[in-house]
Amino acid sequence: MWTSIGVSSVEVLRRVGCEVEFDKRQTCCAQPAFNTGYLDEARLVARRFISIFEESKADAIVSPSGSCTAMVKHYSQLFAGDPKWLPRAQAIAAKTHELSSFLVRVLKKEDVGASWNGRLTWHDACHGLRDLNIKSEPRALIRNVRGAEFVELEHADSCCGFGGTFSVKYPEISVAILDQKIDAIERAGVQAVVSGDASCLMQIGGRLSRKGSKVRVMHLAELLNESSQQ
Amino acid sequence: MNNSARESILSSIRTHLAASPPVDAHPVNPVNPVILSQEDPVTRFKESVESVSGHCIITTDTADVLSRIITDLKARRIANSDNPPNAHDIFGYEVGISTAQAGIAETGTLVLDSACERHRLVSLVPPVHIAIINASAIVETLGDALTLLQKKEISPAITFITGPSRTADIELTLAIGVHGPQELYVIVDGSK
Amino acid sequence: MNHLSSETFKENARAALADVQLRGALKNATSLFGERRKEAAAGLPNWEDLRTQARAIKDDVLLHLDRYLEEFVRNAESRGATVHWARDAAEANQIICGLATERNARIVVKSKSMTTEETHLNDALEAAGMQVVETDLGEYIIQLAGEPPSHIIAPAIHKTRQQIGELFTAELGMPPTDNVDQMTSTARAKLRDRFAAADVGISGVNFAIAETGTIVIVENEGNIRLTTSLPRIHIAVMGIEKVIPRFADLDVFLKLLPRSGTGQRLTTYQSFITGTKRAPADEGPEEVHIVLLDNGRSRMLAHPVTRQSLACIRCGACLNACPVYQQVGGHAYGSVYPGPIGAVITPQLMGIQKAAQLPYASSLCGACREVCPVKIDIPQLLLHLRGEISPRKGSRAERLAFKMWAKVMVSPALYKMSGVAGRILQRVIPISRAWTNGRDLRPIESKSFHDLWSNE
Numbered sequence: 001m002w003t004s005i006g007v008s009s010v011e012v013l014r015r016v017g018c019e020v021e022f023d024k025r026q027t028c029c030a031q032p033a034f035n036t037g038y039l040d041e042a043r044l045v046a047r048r049f050i051s052i053f054e055e056s057k058a059d060a061i062v063s064p065s066g067s068c069t070a071m072v073k074h075y076s077q078l079f080a081g082d083p084k085w086l087p088r089a090q091a092i093a094a095k096t097h098e099l100s101s102f103l104v105r106v107l108k109k110e111d112v113g114a115s116w117n118g119r120l121t122w123h124d125a126c127h128g129l130r131d132l133n134i135k136s137e138p139r140a141l142i143r144n145v146r147g148a149e150f151v152e153l154e155h156a157d158s159c160c161g162f163g164g165t166f167s168v169k170y171p172e173i174s175v176a177i178l179d180q181k182i183d184a185i186e187r188a189g190v191q192a193v194v195s196g197d198a199s200c201l202m203q204i205g206g207r208l209s210r211k212g213s214k215v216r217v218m219h220l221a222e223l224l225n226e227s228s229q230q
Numbered sequence: 231m232n233n234s235a236r237e238s239i240l241s242s243i244r245t246h247l248a249a250s251p252p253v254d255a256h257p258v259n260p261v262n263p264v265i266l267s268q269e270d271p272v273t274r275f276k277e278s279v280e281s282v283s284g285h286c287i288i289t290t291d292t293a294d295v296l297s298r299i300i301t302d303l304k305a306r307r308i309a310n311s312d313n314p315p316n317a318h319d320i321f322g323y324e325v326g327i328s329t330a331q332a333g334i335a336e337t338g339t340l341v342l343d344s345a346c347e348r349h350r351l352v353s354l355v356p357p358v359h360i361a362i363i364n365a366s367a368i369v370e371t372l373g374d375a376l377t378l379l380q381k382k383e384i385s386p387a388i389t390f391i392t393g394p395s396r397t398a399d400i401e402l403t404l405a406i407g408v409h410g411p412q413e414l415y416v417i418v419d420g421s422k
Numbered sequence: 423m424n425h426l427s428s429e430t431f432k433e434n435a436r437a438a439l440a441d442v443q444l445r446g447a448l449k450n451a452t453s454l455f456g457e458r459r460k461e462a463a464a465g466l467p468n469w470e471d472l473r474t475q476a477r478a479i480k481d482d483v484l485l486h487l488d489r490y491l492e493e494f495v496r497n498a499e500s501r502g503a504t505v506h507w508a509r510d511a512a513e514a515n516q517i518i519c520g521l522a523t524e525r526n527a528r529i530v531v532k533s534k535s536m537t538t539e540e541t542h543l544n545d546a547l548e549a550a551g552m553q554v555v556e557t558d559l560g561e562y563i564i565q566l567a568g569e570p571p572s573h574i575i576a577p578a579i580h581k582t583r584q585q586i587g588e589l590f591t592a593e594l595g596m597p598p599t600d601n602v603d604q605m606t607s608t609a610r611a612k613l614r615d616r617f618a619a620a621d622v623g624i625s626g627v628n629f630a631i632a633e634t635g636t637i638v639i640v641e642n643e644g645n646i647r648l649t650t651s652l653p654r655i656h657i658a659v660m661g662i663e664k665v666i667p668r669f670a671d672l673d674v675f676l677k678l679l680p681r682s683g684t685g686q687r688l689t690t691y692q693s694f695i696t697g698t699k700r701a702p703a704d705e706g707p708e709e710v711h712i713v714l715l716d717n718g719r720s721r722m723l724a725h726p727v728t729r730q731s732l733a734c735i736r737c738g739a740c741l742n743a744c745p746v747y748q749q750v751g752g753h754a755y756g757s758v759y760p761g762p763i764g765a766v767i768t769p770q771l772m773g774i775q776k777a778a779q780l781p782y783a784s785s786l787c788g789a790c791r792e793v794c795p796v797k798i799d800i801p802q803l804l805l806h807l808r809g810e811i812s813p814r815k816g817s818r819a820e821r822l823a824f825k826m827w828a829k830v831m832v833s834p835a836l837y838k839m840s841g842v843a844g845r846i847l848q849r850v851i852p853i854s855r856a857w858t859n860g861r862d863l864r865p866i867e868s869k870s871f872h873d874l875w876s877n878e
């Protein structure tokens with residue numbers, strides 16, 4: 001739904017020397033169904049994901065989403081006790097990486113040649129942080145963005161309140177949690193909030209815009225794709 | 231007593247466990263203890279007691295320290311765990327004196343064992359508790375104290391005491407002195 | 423008592439969000455608890471090893487729960503304790519009321535026990551004609567206020583000091599003040615003579631040691647020691663999952679529980695009670711009774727994911743870390759067990775029908791899992807419960823929506839069309855007010871990433 005994230009991810013990966021392919025048959029990692037408790041439907045969609053990516057000869061599957069990557073890692077739960085699909089799920093999961101984790105841990109790159117002028121901060125998306133242990137990698141990448149002044153957000157690791165269907169099943173609680181995050185962002189006095197998950201950015205961005213804030217939200221891939229020419 | 235309930239519960243446990251998919255058992259590996267301080271246990275014990283708002287005096291003349299404390303408190307009704315007042319009368323006493331069978335340096339904890347003395351009310355009801363402990367009875371860690379206690383049969387009532395009584399039930403604000411003593415004095419007897 | 427119900431969690435939460443005083447109290451309490459816990463955990467370099475060890479011990483106990491329970495009972499009984507087994511809440515209450523009545527008890531003092539809140543023991547005792555006095559300060563406060571507890575370890579945390587001061591003035595005749603020390607001494611004075619007059623003392627149990635038949639109870643105030651030393655009868659109530667194998671295992675659990683609960687290295691008092699006193703002239707109760715409660719716990723043993731619920735040592739750390747609990751507090755959950763652990767054990771203990779909303783009241787952020795001293799994977803449990811509830815109890819519209827969603831996601835042609843459809847729909851139909859009441863909605867772009875890739 002947010003095309004510039006995909007576009008930026010591809011361009012950043014190419015810039016650091018990767019050959020990138022995109023299988024147009026892909027649809028979804030099945031997270032929405034899994035999280036809402038519709039496991040049969042989730043398995044249907046997850047099997048398709050696994051089958052499609054099995055055909056690829058690529059060394060790695062990279063996703064600009066911590067929560068999608070975490071979902072793929074959870075396929076072993078989804079297919080627990082399934083002798084046919086469990087090994088296939090685990091094989092795919094082993095090859096799947098979130099973008100910042102791939103750049104820093106696998107490619108050992110912390111500087112992708114980006115530049116962006118301004119003061120910004122980072123929001124730790126929950127799945128990336130707690131399921132995938134992604135914490136130092138995005139910060140390392142951001143610190144190498146020329147011209148960017150990075151400030152650590154108060155309670156950067158607190159949930160933004162999205163939680164998938166939680167945000168529409170319990171909207172008032174979702175917004176109450178969100179407002180703690182918004183207050184911290186306003187106190188940080190930044191021009192942009194960066195995160196690794198589009199859903200957090202939609203949640204945070206949606207509230208910032210409703211409040212008439214000038215603070216913009218950016219996906220990490222978009223930031224890393226910024227250069228001084230723009 | 232109520233054997234049918236017992237059998238029913240045990241049977242329910244067994245049935246549900248049997249229905250469960252098997253899991254890999256994780257071995258229970260002992261955790262290596264971490265000694266956080268190079269200080270001698272008695273010094274560390276004193277610091278720990280004071281960190282929880284207790285008073286700690288190291289001395290070779292226990293009788294003298296004891297009488298000074300009691301004089302300063304202007305206390306007259308003093309209960310002793312050698313010969314404690316009964317449960318009804320003890321509420322009228324101002325000070326309770328007991329010994330402690332062991333102390334834990336890392337936390338400033340006193341270990342009181344009912345097999346050795348009648349400490350349960352003397353160390354609890356009067357608003358001031360004075361505990362006397364031999365320096366040699368102070369061990370480093372909680373684990374050490376538990377090991378010590380298992381050297382003989384566990385007595386009916388063992389009590390660990392760390393500081394005077396307290397609560398934070400109102401707005402998480404610390405208040406010292408709730409149902410147990412409001413003041414704790416620990417006299418460490420360094421003689422011998 | 424005016425208890426909110428789990429079945430109306432959504433409405434309860436909405437009301438809680440509108441309560442400014444409550445939200446202020448919650449913010450202060452949860453952040454203080456959180457900071458203290460963090461500092462206390464950091465003070466132990468082997469904290470992570472301890473968590474792993476504790477979980478391994480609990481897993482072993484739960485896999486052999488029948489054996490460890492029998493060992494505990496054998497050892498407790500050989501030392502003089504009388505053990506009772508209660509299949510459910512009603513049976514537990516019946517046993518305890520029976521004991522009290524048979525011994526002509528009139529006054530019962532209680533120290534804090536979540537298990538007795540679970541069974542609504544106080545109501546049963548009062549119906550049997552007893553006067554029941556809660557002696558833990560937080561429990562005393564909510565008893566006076568006629569409210570249920572809102573937190574596992576700090577029952578009155580939802581109240582400000584001003585509210586408590588006013589309550590004490592109204593109910594106890596205390597001169598008006600909001601000074602905490604004065605309120606505490608008022609409670610101390612009022613409760614003192616209750617301890618002395620009580621016939622029966624009822625406590626909970628933190629750990630029951632199979633190897634020695636010992637029950638271990640931890641506290642800061644001294645009311646547990648008074649409750650278990652003064653009255654001639656002591657009744658200890660415990661869930662069957664409280665048993666741990668060896669006396670030495672206490673080293674691990676006594677390091678984890680106080681630090682996780684209140685940020686202390688140790689609480690002021692630990693009472694280790696093994697059977698009854700040896701001689702009649704000794705101090706202590708004449709009779710020690712231990713009531714073992716099942717009430718749905720044995721059912722949870724049937725699956726590794728649900729079994730871990732029983733590893734809980736009731737520290738409350740997950741409540742303090744939870745962004746949902748931080749906003750709405752404990753009463754909204756309508757259960758004596760609120761917050762993340764409450765969201766998973768309440769449906770399992772009370773039945774899914776009674777608490778179907780609770781497993782969905784979470785953003786799955788995982789903060790609870792991070793702070794749990796026994797490494798319970800609460801998000802995994804929540805998802806497991808959602809997997810049980812949604813296919814059967816999800817609204818027809820929702821079940822249908824996900825069936826359709828799956829069909830679209832496995833068909834490239836339908837998927838392509840859905841993007842177009844979505845864009846049209848978003849312009850024509852107002853998106854759920856649930857989202858747009860507080861947030862703007864980012865419009866779906868006219869060209870999808872799939873489209874752009876085609877043009878490469």
